[in-house]
Amino acid sequence: MSTNDPKLQTTLADGRRLTLSLPPTDxxxxxxxxxxxxxxxxxxxxxxxxxxxxxxxxxxxxxxALLGLGV
Structure with a gap:
């Protein structure tokens, strides 16, 4: 995975925007x-x-006390 991967972006139903990107990994x-x-x-x-x-x-x-004894 390269460090310049695009970000995944979406807009939630209430209008907020969500962006996701992953760090480099093997x-x-x-x-x-x-x-x-x-x-x-x-x-x-x-x-x-x-x-x-x-x-x-x-x-x-x-x-x-009874609850503590498991009765």
Whole structure:
């Protein structure tokens, strides 16, 4: 891979620009530099499911002790 490889540039959906360049390396998989890379459309958009809410009251000390014993 030469040091003057072109950079891979793309624009994200929200308008931000992303530029990627790879440093020189002897790795066979990177022999083509960024020319070997291609943009891939996202597989997921947005956020996932919301996590469960935390309990409204703190655990009692006995509950904590039992959790430590693996009961």
């Amino acid at each position: 790795a066979p998989w990177a022999a083509d530099g960024v020319a070997g890379l291609r943009p891939v459309p996202p597989t997921h958009t947005g956020r996932g499911d919301e996590p469960r809410p935390l309990p409204s009251e703190p655990p009692l000390s006995l509950e904590v």
